[in-house]
Amino acid sequence: MSDCIFCKIANKEINTELVYESEKVVAFKDINPKAPIHVLVIPKKHIETVMDIKDEDKEIISDMYKAIREIAKELNIDEKGFRIITNCKEDGGQEVMHLHMHMLAGKKLSTNII
Numbered sequence: 001m002s003d004c005i006f007c008k009i010a011n012k013e014i015n016t017e018l019v020y021e022s023e024k025v026v027a028f029k030d031i032n033p034k035a036p037i038h039v040l041v042i043p044k045k046h047i048e049t050v051m052d053i054k055d056e057d058k059e060i061i062s063d064m065y066k067a068i069r070e071i072a073k074e075l076n077i078d079e080k081g082f083r084i085i086t087n088c089k090e091d092g093g094q095e096v097m098h099l100h101m102h103m104l105a106g107k108k109l110s111t112n113i114i
């Protein structure tokens, strides 16, 4: 997707410091952090929303969770923990239409999510 900002980050057309990269996944810091640690984990493949994930993408989804485990260890939040959020479409508050997982950490997070 030529006009997708997260595709541009994954393809390195936009110079963003990556905190993680593997064959199918990259991660980088959110530009507008909502917690002391706020990382976005995305597939290199352009998948718009959770509703567009296909069975053939299962390795990508598995690799996104692998990325999260490795990032958590790297950032020393594996013991205290973190929250993973994926917003889906309009009512979910999804602004960037390229699948991503928010990884939030660094303090005791509020459970008030609605």
Ligand code: AMP
Pocket (backbone or CB within 6 Å): 005, 016, 028, 029, 030, 031, 032, 033, 040, 086, 087, 093, 094, 095, 096, 097
């Ligand atoms: P969502 O509302 O779930 O689609 O989240 C999109 C997230 O992407 C927001 O938290 C934004 O702050 C973040 N974001 C948008 N553009 C960039 C960018 N160029 N680099 C890093 N984070 C971004």
Ligand code: ZN
Pocket (backbone or CB within 6 Å): 001, 004, 005, 006, 007, 008, 045, 046, 047, 097, 098
């Ligand atoms: Zn994209």
